[in-house]
Amino acid sequence: MKKTTGKIVVMGASFALFLCGAGALQLERGTARAVILAVVFAGLLTIAGVQTFRRMKNKE
DSSP: HHHHHHHHHHHHHHHHHHHHHHHHTSSSSSSHHHHHHHHHHHHHHHHHHHHHHHHHHHHH
16 A cells, blocks of 8 residues: 555655656746746656656665
8 A cells, every 4th residue: 555655755756846846848948937947847857757766676
């Protein structure tokens, strides 16, 4: 049950970040758009890194 809940949380966070990024693309070009996209990109990379680290840890 705990694994499933963790996966749902990760998927929800990823989807929320994706929606924020898609929404930011609707904004006019400028600093706010660039900052939002940078934060979304960093967040998605962080999630991917954490997931990779967990998978490598579990294989050991």
